[in-house]
Amino acid sequence: MKIVIHRGAKQIGGVVVELSSDKNRVFIDIGDDLPGVEALPFEGIEGLTCGDTTGSALFLTHYHGDHIGRLASVQPDIPVYIGETAKQILLNLAKRVKRDSLAQFEKIRTFSPAEVITVGDITIRPLMVDHSAFDAYMFVVDSEGKRILHTGDFRTHGFRGGKTGKMLSVYAKGIDYILAEGTMLSRTDETVMTESELKQKAMELMQENKNVFVLCSSTNIDRIAAFYHASRAAGRVFLCDRYQRDQLETVSALHSDKSSLYNFKKIYSVERIETVPPKLLSLMDNVGFCMLIRKGAKYKPYLERNEDKLIIYSMWSGYLRGNNADPMLVDFLAPYSVVELHTSGHATAGALKEIYDIVKPKKGLIPMHSEKPEVFKSIVGEENVILLDDGEVLNG
Numbered sequence: 001m002k003i004v005i006h007r008g009a010k011q012i013g014g015v016v017v018e019l020s021s022d023k024n025r026v027f028i029d030i031g032d033d034l035p036g037v038e039a040l041p042f043e044g045i046e047g048l049t050c051g052d053t054t055g056s057a058l059f060l061t062h063y064h065g066d067h068i069g070r071l072a073s074v075q076p077d078i079p080v081y082i083g084e085t086a087k088q089i090l091l092n093l094a095k096r097v098k099r100d101s102l103a104q105f106e107k108i109r110t111f112s113p114a115e116v117i118t119v120g121d122i123t124i125r126p127l128m129v130d131h132s133a134f135d136a137y138m139f140v141v142d143s144e145g146k147r148i149l150h151t152g153d154f155r156t157h158g159f160r161g162g163k164t165g166k167m168l169s170v171y172a173k174g175i176d177y178i179l180a181e182g183t184m185l186s187r188t189d190e191t192v193m194t195e196s197e198l199k200q201k202a203m204e205l206m207q208e209n210k211n212v213f214v215l216c217s218s219t220n221i222d223r224i225a226a227f228y229h230a231s232r233a234a235g236r237v238f239l240c241d242r243y244q245r246d247q248l249e250t251v252s253a254l255h256s257d258k259s260s261l262y263n264f265k266k267i268y269s270v271e272r273i274e275t276v277p278p279k280l281l282s283l284m285d286n287v288g289f290c291m292l293i294r295k296g297a298k299y300k301p302y303l304e305r306n307e308d309k310l311i312i313y314s315m316w317s318g319y320l321r322g323n324n325a326d327p328m329l330v331d332f333l334a335p336y337s338v339v340e341l342h343t344s345g346h347a348t349a350g351a352l353k354e355i356y357d358i359v360k361p362k363k364g365l366i367p368m369h370s371e372k373p374e375v376f377k378s379i380v381g382e383e384n385v386i387l388l389d390d391g392e393v394l395n396g
Helices: 084-096 099-106 161-171 195-208 221-233 242-255 278-287 297-305 327-333 349-359 373-380
Strands: 002-007 016-020 025-028 056-059 080-083 109-111 117-119 122-129 136-143 146-150 177-181 211-215 237-240 289-293 310-313 338-340 364-368 393-395
Touching: 002 177, 002 364, 016 136, 016 146, 080 084, 084 099, 084 109, 084 242, 122 161, 161 349, 177 349, 195 221, 195 310, 211 297, 221 237, 221 242, 221 289, 237 242, 237 278, 289 297, 349 373, 364 373
Parallel strands: 025 056, 056 080, 080 109, 146 177, 177 364, 211 289, 211 310, 237 289, 310 338
Antiparallel strands: 002 016, 002 393, 016 025, 117 122, 122 136, 136 146
8 A cells, every 4th residue: 555645744734645555545634734834835636636536535534724625626526525523514614604615515425433434445444533623533544455544633631532542442453554643742832731621720710700701713612512511510601603503503413412511501692792682681791601702893892891801712822923823813812811721632742652552553653744753753763653755655
């Protein structure tokens, strides 16, 4: 089996991986570059964006833009796959802000966790993992007597991350190569708390502050679940707009029977402040609230209405400062005092070592999605790491 990292061997995001036999090609992700970084050239990829696409298929680990942002460049006859809930989240997003993508998203095929999908002489088994995108996956890919584990983006410090090792011990036996993300290897100064610890801290903040505004990704469902349950425990009203409510109700409908974490029973939907019913405004004033917000003018009246408030920023700090800073976000938050409460959606060095020791790949680990792939050598041993350049072919 041939392994090629077309893009993303030595950068975070913009990733495209190809695993192919003599007859078929499986591509994993087709991401856009992160904002603020020097974009790599995006040239035609044979069998995916140009050329003969017979026997090709594209699998998406999750819905973040640095993994699906170039989806429009894929040839229309290629089957594209993603998790069932992830597709619904994408459709909700498209109906709100990306209507030109709606038709393409509707055509995406879906898979279930651990379901085996066949693309000619290649088989792919998706394994659900914990990440800041809900319904994210690793893939075990088999062909021509070789087995590869593609980790996608994952973590073990989330609510569901503790199940990763047991899952791999069952489904990832006899692996030849691990293709592993290494996002956190260049972010060693970041504090990595567990999602449960973050939830506890959120609860303490809500007990101390009556009115709390939270700015986080609308599709980071586990993070929103942490704030939702923290607000309920503190006796606060939980508020969001209709789009956000749709995302939460989508997940609740498909997953609340599996975990109470995703049972979003009591959500008040609000839009512009002048349309909020007086009874709800009175309830907010009496018991306090937790309100999910995003950068945008419609949230300013809520912020200005409440002098006694706490604003929590719960996303990557790089969007506030440095090369990746979002100017609109920075301007939106500039007038206010902000508390940062966040933890990464990516694996720590310890988690990467843990999965390596469980899987024990026979031929080694291939880094991707990392600005410092060479750091893997200090984690799993120099002799066990295979560094590839973008476009370099490894015949496994």
